[in-house]
Amino acid sequence: MDVRTLCLGALMGGEATGYEIRKMFEDGPFSHFQIASLGSIYPALTKLTQDGLVTFVEHEQENRPDKKIYRLTSDGRQKFIRTLLQNRPAEDRYRSDILFTLTFAEELPIELTEALIDEFAVRYETMNNLIDPNNPDKEDCASGPGRDDDGNIKPGCKFVAGLGQAMCDATVKFIKDNKQDLIKDLKAFKSKKS
């Protein structure tokens, strides 16, 4: 999925600026399974405007660049849904440098291994909070994708968020349950080798 399609999806929930779209991928409802940086979002929005899939209204601001508030056109909405229906989704891809590093834990000082594991756990705990659509410290996201007109969380969004949280929980739990065993195994392994 290219950034253009991602932007269309982000706008399914209503209006947004390029800056706000990035936040959805950074902090918000998409943060755990897609990413996009500003350097790709702005050109994508320009292209989508040219293609008539989105339009924008400029809001003047004092001492700041004018804000461009984008919204889907009906063409854009149709195009997006057609894209979802036609392209069967690519395989998931998960990349983790931390896990790659930990694969070689035998070669690292134990303190580093411990630090890496702890950092890993913290990251997933943090992510768990970011995912939660109900009530993090971000009331402002009340609008945005994933809410219907009454402000209720839409079923699809709820399911995906729940799945993300289940993954995070499992990760954090596994670490809690297995960290000490790993340390023990590593010590045994190292003393055996020497």
Add this chain to the structure above:
Amino acid sequence: MDVRTLCLGALMGGEATGYEIRKMFEDGPFSHFQIASLGSIYPALTKLTQDGLVTFVEHEQENRPDKKIYRLTSDGRQKFIRTLLQNRPAEDRYRSDILFTLTFAEELPIELTEALIDEFAVRYETMNNLIDPNNPDKEDCASGPGRDDDGNIKPGCKFVAGLGQAMCDATVKFIKDNKQDLIKDLKAFKSKKS
């Protein structure tokens, strides 16, 4: 982490050809958290050879291109470990087109939603099997990274594999537990809208 570093890591377990390295990322012990395609592995190995980090022996084969069996030099081994120690690992990134699509489940026919969810579950069940270092239907991987001289699974590899399986299990379980609820919610949502 670039493909060069990934290749060094793959060779930490012993000798391998470029083709075999790809398999480690496709099927094997790294499959759930890193990827690399042949088009990037071969150039990486060439570069690593030039830099003196790996060497290869050519094995002639009948009716096939000569097989190049690569192995780490001691420089390569040192370089790899230093890389792990120096660069603090980048953030994990997980991309899932399926989850992105499912976020907009309200816009899709329910049959498609169901099909997507089922496919998702199957993929994660399959991955779970691929990860298991103990005894899948791939005895041949007895060597390869993650084993010590006695053929035992190294602690780091065991931990990472366990974590991968925990993630897969959680995913599959969540789907089993929540699929029907989602369908129900979707039906309610759609009838409310019309």
Add this chain to the structure above:
DNA sequence: CGGGACATGTAAGCCGTTACATGATTCG
């Protein structure tokens, strides 16, 4: 007899990241 596994390699092209350019405001 087609497709997949085995086996290596090159090259074009895409896409995205990173960095740069600009600038006020607010928080610690």
Add this chain to the structure above:
DNA sequence: CGAATCATGTAACGGCTTACATGTCCCG
């Protein structure tokens, strides 16, 4: 007073994917 937030935009550079090139063997 530095860093982060808000806000948009361009451009270079890099890295990976995809496709092409070549050829055999084996399985169904």
